[in-house]
Amino acid sequence: MLSSQRKQYILDTLRRDGQIVAKTLSQELGLSEDTIRRDLRELAQEGLLQRVHGGALPASPAVADFAARQALSGEAKVAIGRAAAERIQPGQVVMLDGGTTAIQVARHLPPHLEATIVTHSPSVAVELAHHRHVEVILIGGRLFKHSVVAVGSAALEAIRRVRADLYYLGVTGLHPQAGLTTGDLEEAHIKRALSEQAAETVALASAEKLNAASPYQVAPITELSGIITERAVPAQATEAFERLGIPVLRV
Template sequence: MLTSERKTHILKALHRDGRIVAKAVSQELGLSEDTIRRDLRELAGQGLLQRVHGGALPASPAVADLAARQSLSPEGKTTLGRAAAKMVKPGQVIFLDGGTTAIQVARHLDPNLKATFVTHSPNVAVALADHTGIEVELIGGRLFRHSMVAVGAIAAEAIARIRADLYFLGVTGVHAEIGLTTGDSEEAAIKRALSRQAAETVVLASREKLGAVSQFLIQPLADIDVLVVEGSLPMEVIDPFQQAGTTIAFA
């Protein structure tokens, strides 16, 4: 079997089963595990899967840069943003993460809402600025251009001095076993800091993020309060999270 044929087989199996076990594929194809592991390394290098011990899981397309992510699930993110905006109550202090879904939250807030929003994303702060009843606190730090958010020690210190009622957490991957992941270690650390300072953490996850994994763990699913997903998703996509005991809200 040619290398290209093996890789096509691997990707089809990953799409079908949601995971790849290197030993099982090697036995199925009558090839060595070393050969399959080499294929997995090369496919991971192309961003087509995420290697884990013994095999691979689907890689999240949401690790692309901000401009590219704007074209991923635009309708789904709008739906999630609208649902999240309705969860905000007057007088609350809200942590709002960076990213395209967070901008949709800002755009769908009640125009008459009076609340305080804290964000480490300049883009999100600009989107919030249109709401005259909202106080906007912008967390500073080193700008991580990939996601247009502040990271580093300065950001972490500022976050530690704030207590929020609610944190809308953005992720690139949500996996029932692995947990919540993203593509940068410093960004993951800031997300953990925000979650620690919030009374409630809500994850907004569009379809392409569910069942996918990125390189850096933010936290286990058990550490969040609610996972908000699109109401139109098939139940086989939702079942693993329900079986894991995650509280799910449908947008």
């Protein structure tokens, strides 16, 4: 079997099964594990999968920069943002992540809602600048231009001085085993700190993020209090999360 044929077989298997186990695949194809691992390494370098111990998982397409992510699942993000906004209660302190879905949350907050939004995203803060009844706390730090959010030690220190009722989390991957993951190490630290300071963490996840993985873990999947995703997501895509006791809301 040619290298190109093996790689296509690997990608087809990954789409079908949701994971690759190198040892099993090597036995199935009658090839050495070293050969399979080399193929996985090369496919990972192309961004076509995420390597993990013993094999690979689907790579999240949501690791693109902020501008490119705006084109992904546009209608779904609007629906998720609207549903998340409607669930914020008067008087709550809510941490709102950066990203394109978080902007939709900000845009859909009810006009008479009185609450406090804490965010490290200048884009989210600007969306809320004209909301009459929402107090906005903007976390500062070094601007991570890829995601247009503040990161670094100054941001971490400010986050740890806040106690929030709810954190709306945006990540590039949610996977039952790999957990909540994102594509940048510093951003993962910031998201972890935000989650640790909130009584509840709810992930906002369009379809391409479910059962996918990125290089840096934010937290185990069991840290979630819930997932809000798009209505069209098939039941099999969320059943592993629901078996872990994580409520999934389709909108």
